[in-house]
Amino acid sequence: MSSSVDTIRDLAAQDYKWGFVTEIDEDRVPKGLNEDIVRLISARKGEPEFMLEWRLNALRHWFQMEREQGEPKWANVTFPPIDYQNIVYYSAPKQKPSLDSLNQVDPELLKTYAKLGIPIDEQKRLSNVAVDAVFDSVSVATTFKDKLGEMGVIFCSFSEAVQKHPDLIKKYLGTVVPHTDNFYAALNAAVFTDGSFVYVPKGVRCPMELSTYFRINAAETGQFERTLIVADEGASVSYLEGCTAPIRDTNQLHAAVVELIALDDAQIKYSTVQNWYPGDKEGRGGIYNFVTKRGKCLGRNSKISWTQVETGSAITWKYPSCILQGDNSVGEFYSVALTNNRQQADTGTKMIHIGKNTRSTIVSKGISAGFGQNTYRGQVKILKGATGARNYTQCDSLLIGDKCGAHTFPYIDVRNGSARMEHEASTSKIGEDQLFYLRQRGIKTEDAVSMIVNGFCKTVFKELPMEFAVEAQKLLGVSLEGSVG
């Protein structure tokens, strides 16, 4: 028995393969956070006045929050205090990022993306994925822009959207996640440097997957990007997001905000494979991934679906949520979160039912290995007017080894008697008997663990776009490799 536990432990200890650093000149602002820094960021980006005002407003609010209560303390994670004055809030590859042609992008950057397997090269048209790549603070390239443009789909860096589509930005920015929402959202609103913007016009089904690839490269920087996706009436879009970072022994902060807006009959599918550097076996270094993601089903019959595979980061704090405002709107949350070694995750969702006959589905799969701590935290709220609302929640935890933990905090708040709620939860240990069964048939322990874990996650993986599902399976295998040996 003990040897199989050892094996599992070894399998859980696995090297991070995306930890290289790219040597590239950076243009960075001095460390620290104050109004001057925010003005500097806004100036570097040549932003219009309304953006600067918006940022300063958020910054003032953040300072007030910091004075009064500081960081949110309710999450089931622990970390030493963060010195927000010791972070560089803007770092960009030194070279004017060209948004028109890849030829003007630093070849070192292109090499980095090639190493990461990102199809940034437009010649790879067959992959049928349009990519926006964000390196440290700045978007370096957006592919397939012209092709999408023909259909009226706007897919560009946030900075570009501020310049070219200020009306859309003004109309929607901060309407789902206002800067007052939480500590990190306020911080992001003040200092966010880039991100992606998507607008899909009325009745258009976006013909390809849109994708953003985030990479933190520079040391001592934080990454604060902001994504805004608007699907107009009858539109639909599927969006993918991937993340990696180099191995560094200090923690780095990533505080992103994602806002989704679906109008009548619109659909947005948002998939994340998060593989930020998780820190080493003893818990040194790694990314603090404090992210606010929320979608608003503003229109009737709209649908927003979140799928996330979270394998990286030292600490994950994120709750991709849906506000189901339009009647008959649908919210979905499918999640796989893996914590290994000293990783901590407190993740889940909020489903806020406002409209009539709104429906939500939550499927959460938590996997803990090593000394990992994995928490599911989810809220389902049925407001008074949400007649006929329905929620189904399934929340499963899998433990690998005997030093890790799984925790579940469901909050259910129902104010309309016609609501129908279902909640299922389970916790299981990866069974010695399951493992032995597979090994007795000749399957190596590592492969057996990976098969069992993938089997456990299957209902979530099938929600991912095909190529991503394969990627996610591999990633899960790699993240667990060495935990059994």
Next chain:
Amino acid sequence: MALLEIQDLHASVDGHEILKGVNLTINAGEVHSIMGPNGSGKSTLAAVLARRDAYQVTGGRILFNGKDLLEMDPEEAACEGVFLAFQYPVEIPGIGNAYFLRSAMNAVRKYRGEDELDAMDFLPLYKERMKLLEMDDKLMNRSVNEGFSGGEKKRNEILQLSMLEPKLAILDETDSGLDIDALRIVAQGVNAMRSPDRAFLVITHYQRLLDYIKPDFVHVLVDGKIERSGGPELALELEEKGYVRAEAEVQQALPA
């Protein structure tokens, strides 16, 4: 050379000695049956042969095909040709039965330096074997053993046996929980696998299974030791008299 040679095997679980000096030799082509009362160590013997971690071998040795079996991991033993049909096959949610079996076959083939089977090679064989075992098509893509009835689980074990083609197949109380029709089908599956280069070790509590799978040798395991060995007639005698009486008579027959 014998296929399997067990010499003075001692094994314990959680510090309790279960096997107290087992000796057994099995040649290729032979079918051996191990019978014995509950708690005599039958399943422990099967688990040790399959190299299950929780069972500690405290003495003796086992040679399989001339190699030291006790040096092997479960997966190595499996790849060398040891197959255990489980008494209680586990369910593994989310892993398709066909996918699992193909992965297992390919693991074994890889170990032996053979090419891996792709889905096109695998599927026809899988379907054909399922048909022989009268298994329902609907089980084909279900997760391993999930939602299978007791009988379906046992048939699934024999299906795996027939696909993996081991050198030594150990059946651990495969007859338990089977009705007479299922028993006949399972036995047919096993009999179809009998060959001069394959041996079987059939562990059972009841003689009933041996009506269908005729053994060459029957051994009686009592309190961790093989007390008697004989031909198929020994099984009949045990059935008639029960383990206790049969044992008592043996004891009486011994010189004082």
